[in-house]
Amino acid sequence: MKWVILDRDGVINHDSPNHIKSVAEWHALPGSIEAIARLCQAGFRVFIATNQAGIGRSLFTHDALLAMFDYLQRRVAEMGGRIDGIEFAPEHPDHATEMRKPNPGMLKDLARRLGQPLDGVWFIGDSPGDVHAALNAGAQPVLVRTGNGAATEAALDDALKARVPCFDDLAAAARALISRSTVTASA
Known part of the structure; x- marks a missing residue:
């Protein structure tokens, strides 16, 4: 199975130091939606692993986050692609669990659920936490x-x-x- 894991903010959509809190604030980076669709069309299963501390900071709700994910899914589907799964860590950084990057929990959880090793699987991100999560997970x-x-x-x-x-x-x-x-x- 060919698969790839993507971070969300700063990779797929514009990031903000104030967090992306709603669909109205969510704006795709140029070419990112098309890139996901091309990966799918080339036989890759696409997954997302994203820290979403805005929930832990009470800046937005789970429902708002799910609405953003739904919007992203629809945009990708319009281009002929699909996101096969989304992992997110909602906790505040001061109360981080094994799931919050740079910890490898989200990546390891995906691998466990898929029954696939992380060796050679690309985790595409934009932050030191993404780099270290991949290294810590063996991706x-x-x-x-x-x-x-x-x-x-x-x-x-x-x-x-x-x-x-x-x-x-x-x-x-x-x-x-x-x-x-x-x-x-x-x-």
Whole structure:
């Protein structure tokens, strides 16, 4: 099975230091919805793993978050794609569980539910927490320079820079992953 895990804020949609609290505030990054659809059409199952501390901070409700997820699902479906599952950590960072990135809980939970190993599975994110969650789970961290990604890339030490591929945006990462899987499949 080919699968990929994406962070949400800063990767699929614009991020905000004030949190994205409603569908009205949720705006897709250019090319991100199409990139998800292309991944699906290339045979990848797409999952999301996202921290949503705005719930723990009482800035928005579970219902508001689910409405944003539903909106995202509809947008992806309109392009011929699908998001197969969404994991989210709603807790306040001061009360983090194993599920909140940089902890690997969300990624490990997806792997357990799918009965699939994380070896070689790309986790595409934009923050240090995304990189470390992938490393802690045994997945392949991948950065996009959207959201907090450019700053995260600049802060990586040399050892991590050698291990973490960086792309301008989700569309570029998706093209690379699709190309890599095509080469691997034909080898």
